[in-house]
Amino acid sequence: MSNWFPKLYNPLMKPLEKIGFGNIRKELLLNAKGQVLEIGSGTGFNFSYYKHADKVVAVEPATQMKEQSFIQIKKASVPIEVISASGEKLPFADNSFDTVVGTLVLCTIPNPEQALKEMRRVCKPNGKILLFEHVRLENKFFGSLQDWLTPFWKHICDGCHLNRNTLQLIEQTGLQVDMIEKHYKKIFLVIEASIISNDYERRSEIENI
Template sequence: MGRNFSNWYDFLMNPLEKRKFNMIRKELLANATGNVLELGSGTGVNFPFYKAAEKVTAVEPSEHMIKHSLSKIKQAFVPIEVVQASAEELPYEDSSFDTVVATLVFCTIPNPEKAVMEMKRVCKPGGKILLFEHVKMENRILASLQDLLTPIWKKICDGCCLNRKTLELLESHQLKITKVQKYYGDLFVYVECQNQS
């Protein structure tokens, strides 16, 4: 991620965070237990919401985002380690984590299919995978608009794709989806999964 985008990210997201996202994050991350891995931790917005975890390892590919996240570690209730790494090549052994978390990150991962495979690999069998993502909408007109806007949006928002089918991607990799909640129509989804592998 570019320096400019990381500088403005929290400011631009603040209205959504205050209105709804903080509540969603709080509910989702209450289920993050044991040894937790967070993919694409960005500016560390999730860090203060971890209460039930023993430890959180947060991976983030952007050094600029990592710099912005360090101050939020002080707001955390659990130990947090930030590691510069990509979701497609996680530097961890198989079955290392009890819970894997991803929030508003699958839209920007260059190879989301590889990231799901890695997420499954490092999550213990029977472990939890928790996501909050924006996805391609079911309404055909709105979905077409997302397709139309994505090339421009990617340039403006540092690679963010408006039209990712993340829920379908999870299902295609045999993750057992135990809960789905939709927000703002079906633009945003809250997903709880169990790793069956």
């Protein structure tokens, strides 16, 4: 991660939070209950919105972002622990969390499919995965525009992909999409997902033989 991006992240995001992102986060995270894992917690925009969690463990690989998030822990009404870890290799046992959260993070993770597999692995069988992500538009013109802009966007926004088909990745990773809310002309999606079955990994291994 570049040195300048973490410094500009909060000033760039705050206008978006005020015009709607904050409300989207608030409504989504009311559903985060029990032991909660947040992937890529960044500077901690979500922390104050957790109301029903027993505890939140947040993972963030970027040291500068993690350090900035400590300020937000003081505003939280539930216990929050932030640790350094990658979403693609979570340091937790299987079935550890009641809720797994990711907001505006799968666009940046180098291997989002692996991150989703890890979310599924650490989520309890009856748990929930809550996501707020931007996605590639189905519209031919605007989808192609996102494809064209992505190399430049990745460079200035520290690896963020404008054209990730996150919904398709979710469905391919042994998760069942239970709810979708579309925002801002369908470029942002709120997604609630659950685990389809415990034998998904076994079936995947058989299919790949």
